[in-house]
Amino acid sequence: MSQETTFTRRAGLALGLCAAALPWLPAEAAPLAYPLAPVEIAPRVWTIYGAPEPITRANGGAIANITVLDTSDGAVLIDAGPSHRYGTALKALAERLTGKPVVQVYLTHIHADHVLGATAFDPGAVSGGPALRGDLKRAGTDLTNGMYRVAGDWMRGTGVPEPGRVAEAGVETIGERRFRILPLAGHTREDLCLFEESSGLLFPGDLVFLDRAATTPDADPERWRGALTTLSEIDHRLLIPGHGPVEAGRRGIDQTRRWLDTVEARIGDGFSRGLDVTELMAEPLPDWTTGLAVVRYEFARSVMHLLPALERRDLPRCTQA
């Protein structure tokens, strides 16, 4: 009897050890690594393209475009990616590409796919709009919670960034480059756009999507259209959208505006015909949108974002009988 018990305990101990060791094995065997592939879009400027997809466990949230600019003072980044792991890889890549440390990281807006990599950098070198720091303090934990759920282990070690610097409207000179800061809004309540005057590169953040449907969880379509008008008046040489290919010209600006118009018109039409959320999600979209990535998914999300406001405001008020 006691012999048996001993065996059981030993077996149990051995099993316990194995169980404790197991979780480490896959991590050691195949650590998750973002395959960052920089594309030189202009002399000494590289963009790492985001996948034209929703955030998934397969892409680790690497869906936004991130750009590295070389300056005589050091590397400058536009956005930091979706996780600490991404930020760490991005930092190493920027140092390798430029041969200099990262002196400035500009965060365009609060969404997870753009900001959560910022924890890999010295907070004093991380800049955002005036409200970003406070917004991250308030909503940052929800942001990381959501990302841990969706992207899983890619997020390991990711916390809430605390940008140490505010980028005010005006021009910031770093080395030979001059960054004009444009505080705009519409995609979120604060979208920081940058125009690098020496190269003519325009960074509108997520105010411009190209060949991918724009996202609207925090959108104010009216302000967004106003911001697009402001952007279209800037005489740029190359536009780097938050998501989608880098191009000369204003195709991204026009396409984003057209998508917003289409989404609002479809939702307004469905509302006036009495459709509820899931019914409206299934409505057809115009043919021109078939060229965009994740169209149905983003349209469905936009219905959830925008229809409730119409119901609250535009359903006729009934008088108590």
Add this chain to the structure above:
Amino acid sequence: MPFLSPFRPLIDRPFARTAARSSGSRDPLDSPLWPTMAERYLGGRSAVFDDAVQVVLPPVTEDQTQVPVTVDARALGSADEVLVIADLNPFPLTLRLEPVAAKPFVAFRMKIEQGTPIRAAVRRGEVWHVGGRYLDAAGGGCSVPPVVEKKVDWKSLGETRARVWSEVDGLRLRLRMTHPMDTGMLANIPLFLIEELSVSDAAGTVLARLTLQEPVADNPTLTLLPDRPATGEALTLNARNTNGTTFTVRVPIPRGASAGQEGRL
């Protein structure tokens, strides 16, 4: 394995998920709680899983406090009762609809605690027809799950916005009531719900009767498909909350002339 068998009558094919049939008695969602749900809410009547009962959900949960759900059992024709059940919610029973003179259809918004099967059980006589889908919890896209900072609009408590559309085969009613749906689970906030809601014609005949439960989202927003009453130019909505306050409003029915033009095609 043996302890599972009373829950799963068709245990002979435990892994045959892909071989799901259009109707049967085995839970296509494989939820361990379903037998308990059936016992608690289906009153001992038999149940079949039936594709004629559709639960339509969004492709992603943006806001766990306002998940849009549509239950559509029009393929069954008429029905006596429709239940919506979320297996893994603290209060699984979400809503009960008696479509007295209405289609077995309801669209609404609900709160979820976590990822859960969302079921619709539609009773025709002595048989429940059950459909459902799994709803994943929030997180996705580049959205921030909303910080729970609930605002109650006390000044317009009970304010009802509603509109009726004429459709080819009846009416479509959409309504939104300004009212919290407090579950009583948060500290110092007692249960406070719209509990009952009915739709009647001008003569007072009930067309649809709803019982709303805790999981229904704040400011209940509903779509129903009542039959066109023979007479009268308006529908009457009667609601009662857990404090016993009643709210009654009239919603005009558009003239027959616009039927088919204005309606959903």
